[in-house]
Amino acid sequence: MSKKGFIFDLDGVIVDTAKYHFLAWKKLANEIGIDFSIEQNEQLKGVSRVKSLEKILAWGNKEVSQDKFMELMAKKNTDYLDFIASMKEDEILPDVPKVLNHLIDKNQAIALGSASKNARNILRKVNLIEQFEVIVDGNDVTKAKPDPEVFLNAANSLKIKAKDCIVFEDSVAGVQAANKANMVSIGIGEKDVLHEASYVFKDFTEISVAFIEKLINE
Numbered sequence: 001m002s003k004k005g006f007i008f009d010l011d012g013v014i015v016d017t018a019k020y021h022f023l024a025w026k027k028l029a030n031e032i033g034i035d036f037s038i039e040q041n042e043q044l045k046g047v048s049r050v051k052s053l054e055k056i057l058a059w060g061n062k063e064v065s066q067d068k069f070m071e072l073m074a075k076k077n078t079d080y081l082d083f084i085a086s087m088k089e090d091e092i093l094p095d096v097p098k099v100l101n102h103l104i105d106k107n108q109a110i111a112l113g114s115a116s117k118n119a120r121n122i123l124r125k126v127n128l129i130e131q132f133e134v135i136v137d138g139n140d141v142t143k144a145k146p147d148p149e150v151f152l153n154a155a156n157s158l159k160i161k162a163k164d165c166i167v168f169e170d171s172v173a174g175v176q177a178a179n180k181a182n183m184v185s186i187g188i189g190e191k192d193v194l195h196e197a198s199y200v201f202k203d204f205t206e207i208s209v210a211f212i213e214k215l216i217n218e
């Protein structure tokens with residue numbers, strides 16, 4: 001049996017934290033007199049904390065000092081940490097453990113490839129940290145998605161060629177990063193938003209064992 005690298009994004013793929021990022025950014029933006037739409041929020045998914053704040057300020061036509069920028073980023077993260085403080089296993093998205101366990105059973109290589117600096121903390125809270133052979137997160141990369149750095153690092157650490165890696169992503173930026181890395185991209189979410197992905201599923205309940213087997217063997 002062949003060995004492939006399966007790389008999972010975290011927020012919005014493994015756990016339902018995309019909504020908390022949205023709420024925390026929305027609160028911060030409103031406090032400084034900026035509003036943004038659900039469509040604009042799609043552009044924040046998968047994007048680093050720094051880049052997200054840059055985008056929000058640009059949408060609001062606002063410039064702030066470096067000190068204020070740092071203060072705003074810290075504020076967003078404090079609010080976000082409040083949202084995730086009591087997070088437990090019940091916030092793991094449906095059928096994610098089933099897919100992870102199947103891949104482990106089949107001796108596949110599994111990595112996390114996330115933009116978040118809170119990734120390890122969250123994986124510990126939901127008791128999934130042991131499932132990942134490799135974790136590459138926002139502390140380990142210098143270039144934010146859509147740059148492929150995060151996924152290429154993960155493949156490198158797994159010692160699996162990029163073309164033999166499969167990425168699960170809920171963000172446009174992440175799908176683009178996976179495509180740039182020459183990996184198979186699997187979008188988790190809406191087809192019209194994630195149309196650049198090789199495959200799109202609404203969530204993991206739509207992903208069959210037969211499909212996973214196909215990914216392993218093709």
Ligand code: BG6
Pocket residue numbers: 010011018021044045046047048049052077114115116117118119138171
């Ligand atoms: C990504 C999220 O996974 O991580 C983004 O999709 C978030 O919304 C980014 O901005 C950075 O996360 P954190 O936890 O380091 O602020």
Ligand code: MG
Pocket residue numbers: 009010011012013018045046169170171174
């Ligand atoms: Mg995500």
